[in-house]
Amino acid sequence: MTDCLFCKIAEGKIPSQKVYEDDEILAFRDINPQAKTHILVIPKQHIGSCAEINEQNSRLIAKIFEVIPKIAEKEGLSNGFRVISNAGPDACQSVHHIHFHVLGGQQMAEKMA
Numbered sequence: 530m531t532d533c534l535f536c537k538i539a540e541g542k543i544p545s546q547k548v549y550e551d552d553e554i555l556a557f558r559d560i561n562p563q564a565k566t567h568i569l570v571i572p573k574q575h576i577g578s579c580a581e582i583n584e585q586n587s588r589l590i591a592k593i594f595e596v597i598p599k600i601a602e603k604e605g606l607s608n609g610f611r612v613i614s615n616a617g618p619d620a621c622q623s624v625h626h627i628h629f630h631v632l633g634g635q636q637m638a639e640k641m642a
């Protein structure tokens with residue numbers, strides 16, 4: 530996707546504060562953190578949102594969920610963390626490249642919406 534912010538970050542065309550990278554996945558610090566620790570985990574391949582997960586790409590999503598505990602451990606989130614993925618207007622998705630927010634390092638609010 531030529532005009533996608535997170536594709537550009539994945540390609541290194543826009544800088545990011547990387548916390549994890551392999552050939553398929555990138556994790557970097559959110560530019561506007563909403564918790565003491567706020568990391569975004571993305572596949573390098575463009576997928577628009579959770580609404581576009583299917584049989585062809587779900588292996589990549591599973592791999593993201595294998596990487597998340599490693600990131601959480603590295604970031605010292607031993608007391609817990611929250612994973613959120615906004616999909617579509619009702620969820621206020623603002624970047625249309627699937628991403629998983631990993632939030633922690635503090636007590637989170639009980640309500641999610």
Ligand code: AMP
Nearest residue numbers: 545558559560561615621622623624625
């Ligand atoms: P969402 O609203 O769920 O689509 O989340 C998009 C997230 O991307 C927001 O939390 C933004 O703060 C974050 N964001 C936007 N631009 C950048 C950037 N250049 N580097 C890091 N995070 C970003």
Ligand code: ZN
Nearest residue numbers: 533536575626
């Ligand atoms: Zn993209």
